[in-house]
Every structure is written in structure tokens, then in C-alpha cells.
Amino acid sequence: MHANGQTAFAGIIGSPVGHSLSPVFQNAAFEAVGLNWVYLAFDIAPGELQKSIAGLSACGCRGLNITMPYKRDILPLLDDLDETALRVDAANTIEFRNGKLIGHNTDGAGFIKSLRQDAAFDPEGSDALIIGAGGAARSISVALGQVGVRSLKILNRDTGKAERLVRLIGSYFPDCLVEVADSGGVDPAGFDLLVNATSVGMENNPGLPLMLEALTPAQVVYDIIYWPLETEFLRIAAEKGAQTINGLRMLLFQGAESFSIWTGLDAPVEHMGAALKER
Ligand code: NDP
Numbered sequence: 691m692h693a694n695g696q697t698a699f700a701g702i703i704g705s706p707v708g709h710s711l712s713p714v715f716q717n718a719a720f721e722a723v724g725l726n727w728v729y730l731a732f733d734i735a736p737g738e739l740q741k742s743i744a745g746l747s748a749c750g751c752r753g754l755n756i757t758m759p760y761k762r763d764i765l766p767l768l769d770d771l772d773e774t775a776l777r778v779d780a781a782n783t784i785e786f787r788n789g790k791l792i793g794h795n796t797d798g799a800g801f802i803k804s805l806r807q808d809a810a811f812d813p814e815g816s817d818a819l820i821i822g823a824g825g826a827a828r829s830i831s832v833a834l835g836q837v838g839v840r841s842l843k844i845l846n847r848d849t850g851k852a853e854r855l856v857r858l859i860g861s862y863f864p865d866c867l868v869e870v871a872d873s874g875g876v877d878p879a880g881f882d883l884l885v886n887a888t889s890v891g892m893e894n895n896p897g898l899p900l901m902l903e904a905l906t907p908a909q910v911v912y913d914i915i916y917w918p919l920e921t922e923f924l925r926i927a928a929e930k931g932a933q934t935i936n937g938l939r940m941l942l943f944q945g946a947e948s949f950s951i952w953t954g955l956d957a958p959v960e961h962m963g964a965a966l967k968e969r
Pocket residue numbers: 797821822823824825826827846847848851887888889890892895914915916937938940941942944
């Protein structure tokens with residue numbers, strides 16, 4: 691694509707953003723559907739968020755993704771939030787609609803889409819274990835509540851944070867059996883779905899979020915980390931017999947959801963995935 695006088699733009703704001711894979715698949719998406727748009731990464735210094743949003747908005751930005759560390763800081767700058775962003779209390783997508791800034795959160799929807807497509811797993815009525823109680827765990831817990839998971843256990847190093855997440859999910863989804871998991875007493879065999887939503891397993895945070903025993907192919911172990919592509923946790927889970935998925939597909943599908951919010955078009959997921967794979 692060659693930019694010209696009619697080229698529109700969208701982008702991602704965060705800090706740092708140099709490593710972001712979103713420009714790779716969003717630009718591939720624009721090209722695949724023939725949109726004269728370009729997607730850029732903006733590294734925004736702390737304290738410059740408000741000015742940056744106002745500037746991008748004034749320049750006719752068509753859509754934004756928000757990443758670390760601004761997913762919550764962005765909220766007071768938005769005119770409205772969709773129900774998911776409101777529940778998660780964080781936004782990863784901004785839609786510019788008739789001069790208004792609307793916040794969305796597509797992380798959880800991306801996770802659910804990946805589960806359905808990549809593992810052929812329907813979470814409705816299932817028993818899930820979420821390891822972690824940070825932003826990503828919150829998005830995924832809300833998404834699992836929305837699709838009618840039967841039970842949800844939350845395991846986190848800081849149990850106070852796990853308790854707060856349990857109360858939140860319980861208040862939104864009273865039919866879901868939600869409780870804090872006791873770190874000493876988690877039996878992986880008791881879950882249909884096990885999700886690592888911590889940063890344990892990344893290169894700068896090595897280790898295992900949970901010890902695993904024998905698993906079955908009917909059980910899905912999902913690690914939302916996408917670098918490395920196969921964490922130690924996923925490697926062991928596969929060895930123990932479970933179906934495993936890494937976080938690259940969640941990343942792809944959350945981006946596909948954002949694309950549709952901005953453009954009103956179905957996302958060309960195949961093209962986006964191919965661009966990501968090539969990279
Ligand atoms: P947060 O900082 O909000 O949460 C981090 C979580 O990891 C907390 O639960 C924290 O526990 C836990 N944790 C960190 N270090 C340790 C440790 N050494 N031992 C035990 N627990 C630990 O981060 P996010 O929720 O935003 O992101 C978590 C991971 O998810 C990151 O790796 C990120 O890259 C990935 N991610 C992937 C996405 C995708 O699309 N695939 C989307 C979003 C995130 P505690 O509360 O006790 O500190």
C-alpha cells in the first residue's frame with residue numbers, strides 16, 4: 691500500500707509499543723479488504739495521554755487500540771463505554787463515533803473466539819480455572835461469565851486480588867459458581883479449561899504458574915502468553931496429554947474484533963493470521 695492524500699489512519703497507543711504485532715496484522719487486514727488505511731504505533735510518554743488522544747482525534751484517527759500501561763488510564767478520557775469495557779473496567783479499543791470516543795474491550799471476545807475456532811471448545815456449561823487476577827484475567831473471566839461457564843476458579847499469588855475478582859464476577863453472573871482456588875489444593879483434572887493469564891512463563895518471568903499432572907485431550911490448556919510461542923507450561927500440558935493453545939490466536943482475534951468495530955466489516959482473519967505467521 692502506498693499512502694496518498696486520502697489515506698486514513700488508525701493505530702495503537704501504549705509504552706513501549708515498538709514490539710507490538712498489531713501493525714503487522716491490522717495493515718494486512720486493511721490491504722486485504724482494499725481500505726486505504728494505515729495502522730501506526732504511537733509510544734506515548736506518561737503524562738501525555740490526554741494530549742495525544744485529543745491530537746489523534748483532531749487529526750481524524752479512525753480507531754485506536756490501547757495497550758499497557760494505559761488500558762485503565764484511558765477511561766476518564768472516553769465519552770462512553772460498551773458493557774464489556776464497563777465490566778472489565780478497562781478498554782483496549784477506541785471507536786470514534788460521530789465525534790464521540792467509545793471504549794470497548796475485545797480481549798475477552800478474542801479469547802472466546804480462539805477457544806471456539808482453535809480448540810473447537812464451547813465454554814458454555816464448562817468448569818474453568820483462571821490463573822491470574824490482573825487485567826487479562828479480568829477480561830477473560832468476564833467473557834467466560836458472558837458465555838455461561840458453569841464454574842470459575844481463580845488462582846492468584848495475591849489472594850486478595852483473586853477475592854476481589856471473584857466478588858466482581860459473582861455480582862455480574864449470579865448463576866456462575868465462582869470461587870478462589872486454594873494454591874495448595876488445585877487438582878488440574880477437575881477442569882475442562884485451564885488458562886494461564888499471568889505473565890509467568892515469559893522470558894523475563896520464568897517459571898510455572900501451576901504444577902500439572904496427567905491430563906486428557908478433552909481438556910484445553912490455554913496460555914495467553916504469545917512470546918515465547920510455547921511456554922514451559924504449555925509444553926508440559928501437551929506432554930501430559932491436554933490440547934494446548936498459545937496467546938497468539940487471542941491476540942489475533944482481539945485485533946479482528948477491533949477491526950470490525952472501526953470499519954463495520956468482517957475481519958479478514960485468514961490474511962491477518964498469515965501476516966502474523968510470516969512475521
Ligand atoms: P497484570 O500485570 O495486570 O497481571 C499480572 C498477573 O500475573 C497477576 O495475576 C500477577 O499476580 C501474576 N504474576 C506476575 N508475576 C508472577 C509471579 N512471579 N508469580 C505468580 N504470579 C505472577 O498483566 P496482564 O493481566 O495485563 O497480562 C498478563 C499476561 O497476559 C502478560 O504476559 C501479557 O503479555 C498477556 N496478555 C496476552 C494477551 C493476548 O492477546 N494474548 C492480551 C493481554 C495480556 P499478582 O496479582 O499476585 O501480582
